[in-house]
Amino acid sequence: MRELKTLGIRTPENDKFLRFFSMVQDAAKEKKSVFFLDSGEGNEITDDDINAEDLTGWLIPSDKADSFSQIYTSFKELDKFDDFYVFVSWKKKDSKFIINFS
Numbered sequence: 001m002r003e004l005k006t007l008g009i010r011t012p013e014n015d016k017f018l019r020f021f022s023m024v025q026d027a028a029k030e031k032k033s034v035f036f037l038d039s040g041e042g043n044e045i046t047d048d049d050i051n052a053e054d055l056t057g058w059l060i061p062s063d064k065a066d067s068f069s070q071i072y073t074s075f076k077e078l079d080k081f082d083d084f085y086v087f088v089s090w091k092k093k094d095s096k097f098i099i100n101f102s
Contacts (some may be wrong), residue, residue: 007065008036008057010073016051018095023056025098034065035088035101037068037073042090052097055088059101 009021011077021037028035035092058081060068086101 007069008034008072010037014051016046016049019050020052020090023090023097024099027101028059031059031101032062033059033060033085034062034068036068038085041087045092051089052092054090057086057088058069058084059086060084 006027013021020074024035035055036058038057039054039055041056044051044053046052058068058072058078060081071081089100089102091098091100
């Protein structure tokens, strides 16, 4: 499996986004899952350290992440995983990002 820092991303991303995406993956890990990015959905914030935005994608149970990763990168048969498709929203409380999946 790819390094968690870039697992779930199809395209190269800058370090500021990867810092945010790492937080998304940490929140997914708490749900015993891995998040695979489909697209950004707005609610963006950019500062010196981070690029954050709401996202959509697949929240896949960790035990299925390796097999899904192959499907994800090939763009084939993704419709078989529609039940795992989620919206990721974030909010910042004090200096901490809170990540929600729905």
